[in-house]
Amino acid sequence: MAQMVINGGKRLSGSVTIGGAKNSTVAIIPAAILSDTPVVLDSVPQIKDVYNLMDMLADMNVRSSFHDHVLKIDPTDIKLVPLPHGKVTSLRASYYFMGSLLGRFGKAVVGFPGGDDIGPRPIDQHIKGFKALGAQVKEHDNSIVIEAPHGLHGNRVFLDMVSVGATINIILAAVRAQGTTIIENAAKEPEIIDLATFLNNMGAKIRGVGTQTIRIVGVPHLVSTNSHMIIPDRIEAGTYLSLAAAVGDGILVKNIIAEHLDAFLAKIQEMGVNLDVREDSIFVYPNSQLSGVKVKTSPYPGFATDLQQPLTPLMLLADSRSIIVDAIYPKRTRHIPELIKMGAAIKVLDGQIVVDPTKQLAGTEVTAEEIRGGASLLIAALMAQGTTVINQAENIMRGYDCIIDKLHALQADVSYSGKESF
Structure with missing residues (x-):
């Protein structure tokens, strides 16, 4: 079982290039x-x-x-x-x-x-x-x-x-x-x-x-x-955009087809995230005040189910409640108990994920039971004070190209103990 260790609470900056989908x-x-x-x-x-x-x-x-x-x-x-x-x-x-x-x-x-x-x-x-x-x-x-x-x-x-x-x-x-x-x-x-x-x-x-x-x-x-x-990965792009909005001091996300992210970009801009959408890249400015939103997943061109989990940690920074309704996979909630361990004010209520403002997350030991849930925990760990250990981190590696190298390029304090063949 691989582990990812993140020392969080640090602002990140730089650029990241999105890989193939x-x-x-x-x-x-x-x-x-x-x-x-x-x-x-x-x-x-x-x-x-x-x-x-x-x-x-x-x-x-x-x-x-x-x-x-x-x-x-x-x-x-x-x-x-x-x-x-x-x-x-x-x-x-x-x-x-x-x-x-x-x-x-x-x-x-x-x-x-x-x-x-x-x-x-x-x-x-x-x-x-x-x-x-x-x-x-x-x-x-x-x-x-x-x-x-x-x-x-x-x-x-x-x-x-x-x-x-x-x-x-x-x-x-x-x-x-x-x-x-x-x-x-x-x-x-x-x-x-x-x-x-x-x-x-x-x-x-x-x-x-x-x-x-x-x-x-x-x-x-x-x-x-x-x-x-292969076209750029819109889910990887959305994940790094969420990361940049949550812990960035100005991050450029390159190799993006913005039209593939229309629903996601509209939602984070509704939250108050300040973006500069360019021809094939997006610059995410530092954010100070965010608002809660309601997200409902739906087939493309709607809001992608694969992006509801990476967006969840950013919602914790909002000044009001956010709601997620995953109409594609309603049971996609296994990351919620892990975020609660970190101090997140989040719960599943009547088939909805309810996210309330959370002043501070604390590093702890959590488990990534699938790819996008793992990405959610990774972003939360970067936001948290102290050290977070993510178990079953090999699941994150299933979906994110060269993720450790890319995080290091943003000055993140992250290490990975897996014994992959690549």
């Missing part, structure tokens, strides 16, 4: 096996999830190498093998191999997905999409077996609820299917647009991404000829 990367790596030629990805974040996915590629005889944020994947000798349950349960995004293996081989055997425990995240909409394309789905030995004995054929799929994961998985399965697939009530996240750009540059025919209706005309082959640059 985790949520794009973990979809595009499985998508790479749909190519008949080697693939090169640039601006790949150096996070634990990338290495976990590379391990899964190796199980399929897919060679990969990762250096200086450039990931090379060679799927030319890929073999269809079941993906072990143990590895799959360590990373929920591994379920994208369902769609990509089905698209490439017409069959996939994948262990039930794992990842962060933030409440129910069913895959029924994924299965609905696979069945609509002609696949048969069954469970066997704690795995999902998906097979299209007569091939995949385009069809119309209406998602009962907006689902990023289902939208991506259906795209991956449909891109090499026969005929046309139409996904209705599709998710609109920028990471889905990034995935479609990657696939289209290899010869796919995907239109309508970013809208609620996506049309995919299947093609027999995909060929990569140029490297693909």
Whole structure:
């Protein structure tokens, strides 16, 4: 179990550069096996999830190498093998191999997905999409077996609820299917647009991404000829913007696509955070007086569920009560008891997170049970007086590129004891 040790109560300054989007990367790596030629990805974040996915590629005889944020994947000798349950349960995004293996081989055997425990995240909409394309789905030995004995054929799929994961998985399965697939009530996240750009540059025919209706005309082959640059991570950006507003004496956050953060930026400006939004960066001025706000998460372009936790510590500095309603994952509250240990005036009441003004946090020992909750604790630890020890800090490393180096560049007093392979 890794630990992160933070000596807090210090003002930070300097600049930080946002890495490539985790949520794009973990979809595009499985998508790479749909190519008949080697693939090169640039601006790949150096996070634990990338290495976990590379391990899964190796199980399929897919060679990969990762250096200086450039990931090379060679799927030319890929073999269809079941993906072990143990590895799959360590990373929920591994379920994208369902769609990509089905698209490439017409069959996939994948262990039930794992990842962060933030409440129910069913895959029924994924299965609905696979069945609509002609696949048969069954469970066997704690795995999902998906097979299209007569091939995949385009069809119309209406998602009962907006689902990023289902939208991506259906795209991956449909891109090499026969005929046309139409996904209705599709998710609109920028990471889905990034995935479609990657696939289209290899010869796919995907239109309508970013809208609620996506049309995919299947093609027999995909060929990569140029490297693909992963878009900046809007969740990492929002996390550092929250950090900068909470403990910064002037911090420049670089490599940002501000339009991807419209809902988040509007909310922190409503709180009173003073920003200078530039072409591809945002400067956060020191803040002295903040007001409480109400946040309700919703699918993009609404306020991202992944940003409610990193925003929570900043709310403690407001002069009035703040309310968070997570309409996506209502059970995403496991960071709350840990913040209370630090002295936060925060509680869960009637399905809402209620955040009251808190004069001072105190360093203590807490646990990061998932990625974004860990980020929340990290920001709180930087705000707190004294030393905070964050247990299970490896969860933070799953989602934040080179985070220790970036915090050191801001003059944060942070150390990490994990024994990662990178």
